[in-house]
Amino acid sequence: MALNRIAFCASTAPAAQEAFAALVALHGQTPLEAADVVVALGGDGFMLQTLHDSQASGLPVYGMNCGTIGFLMNTYSAEDLPARLAAAEEAVINPLAMRAVAADGKVTEALAINEVSLLRAGPQAAKLRISIDGRQRMDELVCDGALVATPAGSTAYNYSAHGPILPIGADVLALTAMAAFRPRRWRGALLPKAAVVRFDVLEHDKRPVRADADSRPVPDVVMVEVRSEPRIAHRILFDPGHGLEERLIVEQFV
Structure with missing residues (x-):
């Protein structure tokens, strides 16, 4: 799945703002209404905010951790983002x-x-x-x-x-x-x-x-x-082998 048009967003944390500047310089910034995917930079709290804010668009959201825990996020890296997005696995959750x-x-x-x-x-x-x-x-x-x-x-x-x-x-x-x-x-x-x-x-x-x-x-x-609320579905993207199901299992054996 090609997700080339990316709408980046970031929390106010310095690490997230630094990542935002680096990724926009590499890939450009697409308005939400024209994007294929949203990439959220921050922690779990910001990820939840992004899912709520982008709900009407129906776009998948790929998070990269620039916060503390990052349970809903993927590991941050400025490299190979298009390949990671193309290979990502989707989880659908109802609020x-x-x-x-x-x-x-x-x-x-x-x-x-x-x-x-x-x-x-x-x-x-x-x-x-x-x-x-x-x-x-x-x-x-x-x-x-x-x-x-x-x-x-x-x-x-x-x-x-x-x-x-x-x-x-x-x-x-x-x-x-x-x-x-x-x-x-x-x-x-x-x-x-x-x-x-x-x-x-x-x-x-x-x-x-x-x-x-x-x-x-x-x-x-x-x-x-x-x-x-089954009528609303949030789409979250994870790197292969690191989806929500795997994370929930790992959490029980920590």
Whole structure:
């Protein structure tokens, strides 16, 4: 697959800006509307931002790591970029759709590639009621927070909260609690990808909760609904042998 017309973008980090200047000097810069591929230079956070920003274009995104972890990125090199793009393997992932209702009635809708999380925003633990597909499954979860993660995001915040790593092709979502106090040490659940997860915030006036969709915050929520959005597909390119499936397996043996 020839991907010769490249739209480069970079985070504000000095290393990413230096890489951007070098690659544009070598390959030129194509406007997004005329490009075959987007090359993102930065870390995982910038990669998520680029996937959101380029969503409407439908273009594949090839990331090169100029940040810290770079789980969604390829190794940076200024050499042989056209050959690497031509040989790259594509992974297609669906984001989560979040619908959050705040205490003042404001409704916020957002997409999340990694996870939607709820976090306590005060000194007291959050109290959440959890329903799956309209059926109440947990009357009261007392915790620091909870999240719903995609397979692509299962090694991010979800893994730090001791949630499971999910194979990239798995049609499941991870529901993970953070510092669950009651039920004691409840670790969460694996849910079908088509499940609709609803969180109702109990006692929200004295136990405020913030919702985040890929780190985009919505303060003082009283209800959050999360579902997979199959109508949207993000295309990510990886060097052969270093795709998401391989990375998820390697992560479990580190």
